[in-house]
Amino acid sequence: MDKDYSHLFSIARRIRRKIIEIIFRAGSGHPGGSLSGVEIGTALFFHILNHNPEYPKDPKRDRFILSKGHAAPLLYALLQESGYFPEEWLTRFRKLDSPLQGHPHSLKCPGVEVSTGSLGQGFSIACGLAWSMKYDRQKNRVFVLMGDGELDEGQVWEAAMFAPHYKLGNLTVFIDRNRLQIDGNTEKVMALEPLADKWKAFGWDVLQIDGHSFSEIINAAVRVERSNRPLVIIADTIKGKGVSFMENDPGWHGKSPSQEEYEQAMMELE
Amino acid sequence: MKVPFKKGEVLPVRDGYGRALIELGASNPQVVVLDADLATSTRSNWFAEKFPQRFIDTGIAEQNMVGVAAGLSLNRKIPFVTTYGVFVTGRAFDQIRNTVCYSNLNVKIVGSHGGLSVGPDGGSHQALEDIALMNSLPNMQIFCPVDANEAWQMTLQAAEIRGPVYIRLAREATEVITESDYVFQPGRVKSLLRGEDGYILFHSVIGSEIMKASELLAEQGLNLTVINCSTIKPLDRTVLDEIGVTGKPIFIIEEHLLNGGLTSIVATHYALHKPTKLYTISIDDRFGESGSPGELYDRYGFSAEKIARCIHKTLR
Numbered sequence: 001m002d003k004d005y006s007h008l009f010s011i012a013r014r015i016r017r018k019i020i021e022i023i024f025r026a027g028s029g030h031p032g033g034s035l036s037g038v039e040i041g042t043a044l045f046f047h048i049l050n051h052n053p054e055y056p057k058d059p060k061r062d063r064f065i066l067s068k069g070h071a072a073p074l075l076y077a078l079l080q081e082s083g084y085f086p087e088e089w090l091t092r093f094r095k096l097d098s099p100l101q102g103h104p105h106s107l108k109c110p111g112v113e114v115s116t117g118s119l120g121q122g123f124s125i126a127c128g129l130a131w132s133m134k135y136d137r138q139k140n141r142v143f144v145l146m147g148d149g150e151l152d153e154g155q156v157w158e159a160a161m162f163a164p165h166y167k168l169g170n171l172t173v174f175i176d177r178n179r180l181q182i183d184g185n186t187e188k189v190m191a192l193e194p195l196a197d198k199w200k201a202f203g204w205d206v207l208q209i210d211g212h213s214f215s216e217i218i219n220a221a222v223r224v225e226r227s228n229r230p231l232v233i234i235a236d237t238i239k240g241k242g243v244s245f246m247e248n249d250p251g252w253h254g255k256s257p258s259q260e261e262y263e264q265a266m267m268e269l270e
Numbered sequence: 271m272k273v274p275f276k277k278g279e280v281l282p283v284r285d286g287y288g289r290a291l292i293e294l295g296a297s298n299p300q301v302v303v304l305d306a307d308l309a310t311s312t313r314s315n316w317f318a319e320k321f322p323q324r325f326i327d328t329g330i331a332e333q334n335m336v337g338v339a340a341g342l343s344l345n346r347k348i349p350f351v352t353t354y355g356v357f358v359t360g361r362a363f364d365q366i367r368n369t370v371c372y373s374n375l376n377v378k379i380v381g382s383h384g385g386l387s388v389g390p391d392g393g394s395h396q397a398l399e400d401i402a403l404m405n406s407l408p409n410m411q412i413f414c415p416v417d418a419n420e421a422w423q424m425t426l427q428a429a430e431i432r433g434p435v436y437i438r439l440a441r442e443a444t445e446v447i448t449e450s451d452y453v454f455q456p457g458r459v460k461s462l463l464r465g466e467d468g469y470i471l472f473h474s475v476i477g478s479e480i481m482k483a484s485e486l487l488a489e490q491g492l493n494l495t496v497i498n499c500s501t502i503k504p505l506d507r508t509v510l511d512e513i514g515v516t517g518k519p520i521f522i523i524e525e526h527l528l529n530g531g532l533t534s535i536v537a538t539h540y541a542l543h544k545p546t547k548l549y550t551i552s553i554d555d556r557f558g559e560s561g562s563p564g565e566l567y568d569r570y571g572f573s574a575e576k577i578a579r580c581i582h583k584t585l586r
Binding site for chain 2 (some may be wrong): 063069072076105107113114115117118120121123124125126127128129131132133135136137154155157161164238
């Protein structure tokens with residue numbers, strides 16, 4: 001089924017290469033959680049979202065909020081690949097005077113809807129956006145990408161109560177369920193399961209998908225239009241996906257590859 | 271704009287806020303008001319009754335409330351976030367810092383029940399550090415109304431300012447001391463009384479006690495210039511420089527911790543530009559406690575009698 005989206009495969013591969021490239025050049029950054037969200041981000045920016053890189057503030061655009069702000073390399077790669085800014089900017093990630101701050105800053109980088117980095121906050125912001133669009137009868141949709149470790153934040157569950165209460169059917173949350181956070185496995189650090197049941201109990205439509213399958217991502221995201229309930233898509237993913245030695249290793253949450261590791265990673269992503 | 275309340279009237283500053291919200295609701299369709307289950311205390315319920323579709327109760331969830339307001343502001347709305355000052359500036363500090371101020375979003379944060387005025391509820395509910403917290407944030411502006419008229423004006427003006435604003439309200443009914451032609455200007459302080467024997471700088475509703483204290487001092491032959499520093503950020507550095515060079519004693523009186531309040535802010539300005547001796551009546555490194563607002567004012571030196579006695583003792 002995924003073969004219908006073959007153009008997305010090649011984009012996703014370029015996104016992964018850019019993620020590795022910019023973190024290597026910066027000497028720091030977060031590869032693991034950037035790589036796990038590549039298919040979700042690629043499907044959003046190149047298939048699902050209505051957006052216009054020529055006119056980043058177009059009021060008719062759908063909104064994408066990266067609540068897991070540490071996956072900035074993923075967002076920057078997606079924005080650059082979409083045409084929001086020149087490729088040269090990627091070489092300056094995390095550098096002095098760069099528009100590409102270590103975590104996304106909306107006042108510095110076009111296409112970044114709001115600054116994120118302190119976990120849990122992007123989700124509430126998305127709720128506010130979705131409320132206002134519903135109030136104004138705008139057709140736009142609001143998408144959020146959250147990490148699973150991020151769900152430890154109490155604010156997430158405040159927002160999880162808010163969205164169904166105000167019937168925000170225009171809100172879709174992707175959870176990048178890679179099962180790893182800095183201190184280890186999410187179930188050992190602070191158990192999230194039964195995760196789908198939690199969201200159902202809060203009044204959400206819940207889907208569980210393979211977060212590396214374009215067809216599953218796109219089918220899930222398209223399905224909710226005209227619902228009165230917000231949708232959460234729990235996307236099972238692999239942290240560090242695409243680079244063999246980074247996969248499923250929490251050590252690659254926030255670390256830059258060495259020269260040798262960089263070369264191997266780029267070879268694997270040919 | 272003509273102020274709605276008469277000089278000498280006694281009412282809580284939050285009434286001025288509530289009234290301004292109703293006017294904003296009628297004049298500006300982008301204004302949305304949020305509260306965290308304290309709408310009847312903060313007066314945001316006045317807006318909720320008139321404009322229920324534009325009122326959002328987030329339940330007792332201050333962090334989410336600030337985040338939701340941030341999202342509203344990203345779609346042209348002008349959100350007013352209201353709850354007790356101690357909760358919004360404390361519990362939601364990171365949301366105000368990392369979401370609202372860092373992105374310079376057009377969110378108005380209104381902390382009611384500032385200072386000791388929440389009285390019997392005790393130290394857990396008395397915001398004595400809210401200004402210190404908000405003053406630490408780039409892009410934030412801080413207004414502290416002396417009475418309901420000023421609260422009304424600040425609220426209307428905050429809706430016109432693009433960017434974050436913090437307004438500090440109080441619970442107790444206090445006397446309206448601004449004149450009918452009073453106009454609030456951000457960054458510009460106003461003198462309420464003029465005298466030659468020194469200066470009193472203050473913010474918030476302690477102003478009505480200071481006016482009474484000034485009468486007591488006048489009976490003893492002491493006349494001080496009383497300046498309402500209701501715009502804490504931006505600070506009126508011009509006036510500070512003008513009064514600093516006179517060499518006359520300067521008293522700073524505030525229902526707030528010494529650490530990080532107006533006293534600290536003014537002291538920092540003088541220390542960096544022209545060292546000037548200051549005197550303060552503020553709260554030194556301690557929490558509040560239960561008691562009636564009157565009892566607490568007396569305990570912490572904020573009653574008119576205590577203020578007058580302190581200034582008299584210092585000057586004589």
